[in-house]
Amino acid sequence: MNATFFDDWDAAPAPAPAAAQAGGAALAPVRADDKRVIGGKADINQLAPFKYPWAWEFFLNANRNHWTPLEISMAQDVHDYHRTLTAAERHVFENVLAYLTTSDILAMRNIGLAVMEKMSAPELQIYQARQVYEEALHTWTYQHCIESIGLEQSEIYNRYRVVPAIYGKIALANQRLARILHSDLDLSNRDTLHEFALSYFFFAAIFEGCWFYNGFTPIFALQRRGLMKGTAEQLQYIMRDEVLHCSFGIRVVRELLHEENLTLDPAAVRQLWQEAEAAESAYAHYILQTPILGYNADLHLAQFRFIANRRARQMGLEDPFPGAENALPWLDEQANLRKEKNFFETRVTEYQTGAALQWD
Amino acid sequence: MNATFFDDWDAAPAPAPAAAQAGGAALAPVRADDKRVIGGKADINQLAPFKYPWAWEFFLNANRNHWTPLEISMAQDVHDYHRTLTAAERHVFENVLAYLTTSDILAMRNIGLAVMEKMSAPELQIYQARQVYEEALHTWTYQHCIESIGLEQSEIYNRYRVVPAIYGKIALANQRLARILHSDLDLSNRDTLHEFALSYFFFAAIFEGCWFYNGFTPIFALQRRGLMKGTAEQLQYIMRDEVLHCSFGIRVVRELLHEENLTLDPAAVRQLWQEAEAAESAYAHYILQTPILGYNADLHLAQFRFIANRRARQMGLEDPFPGAENALPWLDEQANLRKEKNFFETRVTEYQTGAALQWD
Numbered sequence: 001m002n003a004t005f006f007d008d009w010d011a012a013p014a015p016a017p018a019a020a021q022a023g024g025a026a027l028a029p030v031r032a033d034d035k036r037v038i039g040g041k042a043d044i045n046q047l048a049p050f051k052y053p054w055a056w057e058f059f060l061n062a063n064r065n066h067w068t069p070l071e072i073s074m075a076q077d078v079h080d081y082h083r084t085l086t087a088a089e090r091h092v093f094e095n096v097l098a099y100l101t102t103s104d105i106l107a108m109r110n111i112g113l114a115v116m117e118k119m120s121a122p123e124l125q126i127y128q129a130r131q132v133y134e135e136a137l138h139t140w141t142y143q144h145c146i147e148s149i150g151l152e153q154s155e156i157y158n159r160y161r162v163v164p165a166i167y168g169k170i171a172l173a174n175q176r177l178a179r180i181l182h183s184d185l186d187l188s189n190r191d192t193l194h195e196f197a198l199s200y201f202f203f204a205a206i207f208e209g210c211w212f213y214n215g216f217t218p219i220f221a222l223q224r225r226g227l228m229k230g231t232a233e234q235l236q237y238i239m240r241d242e243v244l245h246c247s248f249g250i251r252v253v254r255e256l257l258h259e260e261n262l263t264l265d266p267a268a269v270r271q272l273w274q275e276a277e278a279a280e281s282a283y284a285h286y287i288l289q290t291p292i293l294g295y296n297a298d299l300h301l302a303q304f305r306f307i308a309n310r311r312a313r314q315m316g317l318e319d320p321f322p323g324a325e326n327a328l329p330w331l332d333e334q335a336n337l338r339k340e341k342n343f344f345e346t347r348v349t350e351y352q353t354g355a356a357l358q359w360d
Numbered sequence: 361m362n363a364t365f366f367d368d369w370d371a372a373p374a375p376a377p378a379a380a381q382a383g384g385a386a387l388a389p390v391r392a393d394d395k396r397v398i399g400g401k402a403d404i405n406q407l408a409p410f411k412y413p414w415a416w417e418f419f420l421n422a423n424r425n426h427w428t429p430l431e432i433s434m435a436q437d438v439h440d441y442h443r444t445l446t447a448a449e450r451h452v453f454e455n456v457l458a459y460l461t462t463s464d465i466l467a468m469r470n471i472g473l474a475v476m477e478k479m480s481a482p483e484l485q486i487y488q489a490r491q492v493y494e495e496a497l498h499t500w501t502y503q504h505c506i507e508s509i510g511l512e513q514s515e516i517y518n519r520y521r522v523v524p525a526i527y528g529k530i531a532l533a534n535q536r537l538a539r540i541l542h543s544d545l546d547l548s549n550r551d552t553l554h555e556f557a558l559s560y561f562f563f564a565a566i567f568e569g570c571w572f573y574n575g576f577t578p579i580f581a582l583q584r585r586g587l588m589k590g591t592a593e594q595l596q597y598i599m600r601d602e603v604l605h606c607s608f609g610i611r612v613v614r615e616l617l618h619e620e621n622l623t624l625d626p627a628a629v630r631q632l633w634q635e636a637e638a639a640e641s642a643y644a645h646y647i648l649q650t651p652i653l654g655y656n657a658d659l660h661l662a663q664f665r666f667i668a669n670r671r672a673r674q675m676g677l678e679d680p681f682p683g684a685e686n687a688l689p690w691l692d693e694q695a696n697l698r699k700e701k702n703f704f705e706t707r708v709t710e711y712q713t714g715a716a717l718q719w720d
Binding site for chain 2: 027028029030043044045046047048049059060063064066068101102105106108109112113116117122125126129130132133135136137139140143153154155157158160161162183184
């Protein structure tokens with residue numbers, strides 16, 4: 001638990017009513033200017049006035065686009081999986097699911113427990129609370145797919161521990177978070193603060209912005225051929241959430257660096273990208289050890305590099321993989337579920353009240 | 361950050377692929393029997409098999425009953441507040457809102473950051489992730505009411521610091537949580553574990569189960585007379601969530617006590633109830649210093665005692681206020697929003713797929 005939450009209460013019992021009644025400047029309402037991403041002194045319990053109104057907009061948008069996995073039929077996927085997919089395609093499908101389900105249950109705890117507690121402005125925490133829930137919703141979605149298709153739950157959930165190429169990505173994320181995101185972190189130390197910013201950047205831009213984004217792509221390749229369309233549509237919803245998590249996280253890190261007059265160390269950033277690419281390469285060559293129609297490990301990695309450049313630019317950093325080209329030009333269009341199915345346009349309006357979905 | 365999350369990753373870097381491939385019992389899937397509420401050794405990243413299937417049901421139910429404050433019209437409330445309410449009624453309304461908004465933003469952080477991190481079974485965390493989000497949704501709801509009616513945001517959010525009778529309840533909750541819910545708590549110590557169980561009980565049964573429950577009642581008294589019906593309907597949704605949080609929390613504490621062969625110390629429980637009643641009494645006499653039609657501080661307190669007995673019985677404890685009678689027999693019926701408006705029956709079915717709402 002971060003110190004900022006309970007300090008007031010640890011230091012002293014409830015003030016005598018007289019103290020509270022005394023009023024004066026100490027009890028004046030919060031001023032937006034006093035809020036900060038980290039280490040702000042403004043009372044964390046007062047939502048308004050907002051210093052970061054864009055964070056509140058992220059929260060409202062996320063709520064407008066609410067969905068649950070029960071809305072999407074999985075009937076055809078059961079048939080596809082058991083009757084149509086080749087062994088290589090089943091290998092891809094199962095391992096993607098195994099990777100994603102472990103990633104999202106980790107994401108739930110990490111963003112919820114390690115990052116959210118360090119924020120000192122409530123409007124940042126409130127979107128992260130939604131984000132924590134969305135990771136749980138994604139876990140439910142994978143569980144729903146696993147159950148619907150009849151895969152062996154225990155084996156799928158355990159697979160990340162057994163398959164080194166999956167374990168490598170999970171371990172990389174956990175090692176970074178384990179070193180940096182302890183609750184007793186002294187964020188008044190600038191080196192520590194830099195490490196925190198770097199880790200949040202890793203989590204938003206790489207873990208959510210590249211690995212999740214790319215994580216869905218092999219299933220979208222099946223979807224293009226009319227296979228596993230229920231699962232793919234579920235993943236389109238999840239992808240939208242993850243892209244918003246990525247955008248939000250990058251925005252928070254940029255605000256933090258600006259407020260603290262900090263810059264990410266270019267060598268440290270370069271190392272992040274190199275490690276991420278190496279882990280993704282091992283993963284791609286494992287899941288696609290036998291290529292499937294229209295998709296292979298080289299395409300997967302090329303796409304990773306292309307998306308990595310996009311994330312770096314969002315952050316205002318130089319391209320980690322100069323010249324990387326869009327290896328899967330169909331992906332961005334297909335990923336945008338409104339073009340695929342006009343799903344939201346045909347639904348009740350409450351959950352889509354006019355907000356154009358911000359795609360990255 | 362609780363030790364159980366990152367221990368594996370702190371202790372060692374990613375295993376060499378050979379180690380992961382070695383397999384064997386150490387890498388066998390999780391067994392449900394190995395899961396525990398606190399201190400379980402089963403891999404926290406594996407959702408299934410469930411040891412606590414009821415927790416998963418709580419999660420599914422909560423998702424089926426999704427709502428947002430934008431669905432409820434606030435137009436008549438604007439008129440009621442500015443044209444119809446008496447000064448005493450406005451005093452009640454504003455202070456109830458001020459209390460609730462501070463309580464829910466605290467609840468978001470406390471359940472999310474202090475309690476959730478201590479759970480060692482993912483199916484418990486996943487409902488708590490939803491719970492964290494619901495607290496954020498409630499904060500949005502109060503903000504929506506405050507904005508719609510045109511109250512001064514800063515003043516309302518700050519009021520809990522200025523008004524001792526509101527501050528008293530918030531401070532009591534925070535003091536308890538501050539002492540007990542640190543992330544470095546040694547939960548292998550039985551005294552500490554007892555303190556944790558007691559605090560979670562306080563939070564679920566008193567903070568959410570009594571104070572929130574009773575917190576809404578003054579507005580329901582206005583609603584009975586046809587006033588502030590939009591706000592009241594918003595609060596009916598929130599009340600349903602809070603009752604489920606209460607039921608879930610009590611269930612978790614009961615499981616924990618059972619697993620650990622612990623009993624709550626009766627004297628400590630008695631003190632909890634006494635402090636809670638004293639704080640509620642100060643609050644009731646402040647917000648109802650001038651009674652309103654059909655509602656006063658004595659009724660409010662009598663209802664608190666009646667609901668407190670209900671919570672104690674859910675926990676298997678003796679009545680803290682023997683003989684307390686149902687002072688507001690209309691409340692349970694009115695609080696059940698399906699009787700009030702049949703709201704869910706008239707909505708799209710996705711969000712209410714057959715699950716009868718479990719009311720307490």
